[in-house]
Amino acid sequence: MDCLFCKIINGEIPSQLIYEDEQVYAFHDIDPKAPIHFLVIPKKHIATLNDMQTSDEPLIGHCVFTAQRLAKELGCQDGFRVVMNCNELAGQSVFHIHMHILGQRQLQWPPG
Numbered sequence: 001m002d003c004l005f006c007k008i009i010n011g012e013i014p015s016q017l018i019y020e021d022e023q024v025y026a027f028h029d030i031d032p033k034a035p036i037h038f039l040v041i042p043k044k045h046i047a048t049l050n051d052m053q054t055s056d057e058p059l060i061g062h063c064v065f066t067a068q069r070l071a072k073e074l075g076c077q078d079g080f081r082v083v084m085n086c087n088e089l090a091g092q093s094v095f096h097i098h099m100h101i102l103g104q105r106q107l108q109w110p111p112g
């Protein structure tokens, strides 16, 4: 499958790994928008949030808990933001779902 993040998961493309287990893979964003900016992705290829199935619910929950744990480990215990962009209209550029975790700076609201 011609998917950038599937290639990262299987090691075809290098990444700055933070954590992985059977279900998820977490790595630093290549173009960080905050002092801490990492991505948590399921190892299962799901193109967009619109393609999630009911059976994916525990997997997504595991992604969220992984994000929370790693955010704390990386020094973002005072606050961090989790973002998931769905489709081009929301700015999605890689079509394998991913959670952005941003921290260690004051974040503004609303986002652009």
Ligand code: AMP
Pocket: 004, 013, 015, 028, 029, 030, 031, 032, 084, 085, 091, 092, 093, 094, 095
């Ligand atoms: P989105 O625009 O929400 O689809 O986010 C995709 C993210 O993937 C962007 O923040 C990119 O900087 C990031 N990205 C693209 N290629 C790589 C890569 N090879 N390694 C790490 N992050 C990447």
Ligand code: ZN
Pocket: 003, 004, 005, 006, 007, 044, 045, 046, 095, 096
């Ligand atoms: Zn993929």
